[in-house]
Amino acid sequence: MSAPHGQDALLGRYTASLTGVFGRPARILVRGEGAHVWDADGTEYVDLLAGIAVNALGHAHPALVEAVAGQLSTLGHISNLFASEPQIRLAEALLERAGAPIGSTVFFANSGTEANEAAFKLARRHGAEDPSGARTRVIAMERAFHGRTMGALALTHKEVYRAPFQPLPGGVEFIPGGDAGALRAALAPDAQGRTVAAVILEPVQGEAGVHGWPAGYLRQVREATAEAGALMILDEVQSGMGRTGTWFAFQNPQVTGDDAPVVPDAVTLAKGLGGGVPIGALICVGEEVSTLLRPGQHGTTFGGNPVAAAAGLAVVETVEREGLLEHVRRAGERLAERLTALDEVQAVRAHGLWIGVDLTVPSAGAPEGGLAPAVVRAGLEAGWILNATGPATLRLAPPLTVPVEDLDRFAEQLPALVGAALGVSDHPEEQHP
Numbered sequence: 202m203s204a205p206h207g208q209d210a211l212l213g214r215y216t217a218s219l220t221g222v223f224g225r226p227a228r229i230l231v232r233g234e235g236a237h238v239w240d241a242d243g244t245e246y247v248d249l250l251a252g253i254a255v256n257a258l259g260h261a262h263p264a265l266v267e268a269v270a271g272q273l274s275t276l277g278h279i280s281n282l283f284a285s286e287p288q289i290r291l292a293e294a295l296l297e298r299a300g301a302p303i304g305s306t307v308f309f310a311n312s313g314t315e316a317n318e319a320a321f322k323l324a325r326r327h328g329a330e331d332p333s334g335a336r337t338r339v340i341a342m343e344r345a346f347h348g349r350t351m352g353a354l355a356l357t358h359k360e361v362y363r364a365p366f367q368p369l370p371g372g373v374e375f376i377p378g379g380d381a382g383a384l385r386a387a388l389a390p391d392a393q394g395r396t397v398a399a400v401i402l403e404p405v406q407g408e409a410g411v412h413g414w415p416a417g418y419l420r421q422v423r424e425a426t427a428e429a430g431a432l433m434i435l436d437e438v439q440s441g442m443g444r445t446g447t448w449f450a451f452q453n454p455q456v457t458g459d460d461a462p463v464v465p466d467a468v469t470l471a472k473g474l475g476g477g478v479p480i481g482a483l484i485c486v487g488e489e490v491s492t493l494l495r496p497g498q499h500g501t502t503f504g505g506n507p508v509a510a511a512a513g514l515a516v517v518e519t520v521e522r523e524g525l526l527e528h529v530r531r532a533g534e535r536l537a538e539r540l541t542a543l544d545e546v547q548a549v550r551a552h553g554l555w556i557g558v559d560l561t562v563p564s565a566g567a568p569e570g571g572l573a574p575a576v577v578r579a580g581l582e583a584g585w586i587l588n589a590t591g592p593a594t595l596r597l598a599p600p601l602t603v604p605v606e607d608l609d610r611f612a613e614q615l616p617a618l619v620g621a622a623l624g625v626s627d628h629p630e631e632q633h634p
């Protein structure tokens with residue numbers, strides 16, 4: 202007799218058999234197509250989260266399916282004692298899209314947190330090359346999220362994530378982002394004469410609610426780090442691969458504040474890169490940065506695996522073939538306009554198809570746990586997959602392929618979802634990235 206497999210039965214089996222770090226999942230999903238998914242009871246949802254900004258091509262895109270199936274049936278895994286053409290082609294494709302100069306290279310990892318671990322090691326290597334022996338500090342931003350492994354966690358600001366795992370790798374300091382004065386002060390030698398090896402930041406802070414920096418801040422970081430001899434590392438795990446309407450957010454005039462890209466020394470990628478197949482990357486810009494990590498100083502069994510690399514290539518090629526960067530810009534603007542016009546919405550921060558929506562909290566107050574988590578629950582009941590990054594903030598990160606009709610319908614229905622949420626009173630689950 203097979204085990205029970207309806208929604209409730211599966212959720213019970215999940216709780217009994219999986220480590221409880223994620224809380225109770227919202228639904229058991231069984232199938233997806235384009236921007237829509239179906240749960241174990243056959244209910245359909247429009248997916249405006251895309252596996253947390255991952256499914257760039259939506260669900261079951263034929264190009265991704267063919268690339269992965271074709272590669273897996275040809276050569277699935279080889280380790281990094283060997284190389285494969287998909288891995289080389291993907292590295293070349295990323296360097297070209299990034300506009301990286303000759304001598305730049307890519308290290309492939311398996312996730313965003315792993316890409317940031319590699320970046321942290323790069324920072325340490327840069328510090329170690331300094332003859333003074335005093336280039337030991339790393340600067341990160343308040344409200345930053347860079348991942349959950351010990352190194353990436355050391356760069357992540359949120360105390361509830363950090364506190365249970367102290368001591369974390371040392372030498373990391375947090376500054377208020379967007380404040381050029383704080384940046385310059387942090388880049389000066391400290392009281393013990395220690396200098397800065399690297400500044401790491403997201404071009405737009407996703408987990409914090411899709412918050413960009415004041416215009417020109419990224420360029421100030423670029424100039425100040427160059428002057429101080431520190432690396433500038435951009436975490437584009439969430440913002441990269443077309444999410445904002447350009448391949449990288451550092452190329453997006455709306456993010457940089459002017460028309461020229463702000464080229465960092467290193468960039469980390471993951472999420473959308475594999476379209477749902479796990480892969481991360483660290484792009485080292487220029488020969489000097491590319492040679493900091495020497496043979497034997499870093500490694501991975503799976504990183505750059507031919508299947509993951511084939512998935513990445515399918516994403517790059519499909520985004521271009523289907524004109525998705527343009528679609529992302531237009532569809533994002535259109536949705537942002539419609540959301541901004543709603544009384545239920547207090548503020549909209551849109552960067553392509555990556556949108557933070559601050560909801561208007563009525564004077565009578567929000568449901569327990571916050572209005573946005575209640576809207577997420579009301580959305581599920583009404584067939585929408587949404588996400589809250591705070592008590593009053595929704596984050597939308599749909600597939601880059603999402604049809605505008607789905608987005609228009611969401612803007613139409615949001616007032617009703619907020620209405621339903623204000624009648625919802627059960628306890629919300631916190632949503633973890």
Ligand SMILES: Cc1ncc(COP(=O)(O)O)c(C=O)c1O
Nearest residue numbers: 312313314346347348438439634
């Ligand atoms: C900016 C940023 N960096 C790193 C990570 C961690 O990536 P992963 O969950 O793939 O380890 C995330 C995940 O949300 C992220 O948004």
